[in-house]
Amino acid sequence: GESVGLHLPTLSVQEGDNSIINCAYSNSASDYFIWYKQESGKGPQFIIDIRSNMDKRQGQRVTVLLNKTVKHLSLQIAATQPGDSAVYFCAENGGTGANNLFFGTGTRLTVIP
Amino acid sequence: EPEVTQTPSHQVTQMGQEVILRCVPISNHLYFYWYRQILGQKVEFLVSFYNNEISEKSEIFDDQFSVERPDGSNFTLKIRSTKLEDSAMYFCARNRGRGETQYFGPGTRLLVL
Numbered sequence: 001g002e003s004v005g006l007h008l009p010t011l012s013v014q015e016g017d018n019s020i021i022n023c024a025y026s027n028s029a030s031d032y033f034i035w036y037k038q039e040s041g042k043g044p045q046f047i048i049d050i051r052s053n054m055d056k057r058q059g060q061r062v063t064v065l066l067n068k069t070v071k072h073l074s075l076q077i078a079a080t081q082p083g084d085s086a087v088y089f090c091a092e093n094g095g096t097g098a099n100n101l102f103f104g105t106g107t108r109l110t111v112i113p
Numbered sequence: 114e115p116e117v118t119q120t121p122s123h124q125v126t127q128m129g130q131e132v133i134l135r136c137v138p139i140s141n142h143l144y145f146y147w148y149r150q151i152l153g154q155k156v157e158f159l160v161s162f163y164n165n166e167i168s169e170k171s172e173i174f175d176d177q178f179s180v181e182r183p184d185g186s187n188f189t190l191k192i193r194s195t196k197l198e199d200s201a202m203y204f205c206a207r208n209r210g211r212g213e214t215q216y217f218g219p220g221t222r223l224l225v226l
Contacts, residue, residue, distance in 0.1 A: 044204070
């Protein structure tokens with residue numbers, strides 16, 4: 001089955017610094033990747049996605065990088081704010097045409113004021 | 114981000130009882146999903162639903178589970194005879210089309226005693 005994992009279970013950063021959250025995926029057939037943010041007691045909130053025909057995509061304060069050679073995905077958050085504190089999950093679709101998502105175990109980001 | 118709503122927000126039930134979890138549809142969203150998240154663990158796919166039938170399901174989605182969307186109304190997940198290990202957050206997700214971004218609801222916290 002698919003395996004989507006994260007290098008670090010926890011990450012603490014100072015407010016204003018940049019954060020980098022990493023994710024490794026194992027299914028080379030996956031062609032769609034998403035980052036979700038989950039605050040305590042809430043559902044996963046979409047942050048940004050990327051398809052396999054791209055290696056970088058930018059949003060507001062966030063950038064996702066995809067390295068298909070080493071099957072690695074990262075989320076960069078610029079000027080991290082206290083409101084960014086949450087658990088971040090990467091997810092992959094498992095292949096072209098697949099519609100369900102496979103989630104990683106999550107990284108807890110704590111922003112220190 | 115499209116708002117996804119779920120009811121109830123919390124449900125406590127006795128082992129062996131049936132529960133029905135509901136997800137409120139958005140008119141232009143055609144695909145529906147149920148995921149669950151056991152406390153402290155990753156989000157796991159259960160089932161996807163399109164055009165009034167199941168399109169994909171995981172090995173978790175056994176005979177105790179069923180889904181339906183009667184008459185275009187709420188999208189429901191039924192657990193026929195709950196077990197202690199069914200205690201989890203259950204998330205509904207929707208998207209407009211295959212491979213499109215999935216948006217998650219706030220979840221229903223199910224506790225089986």
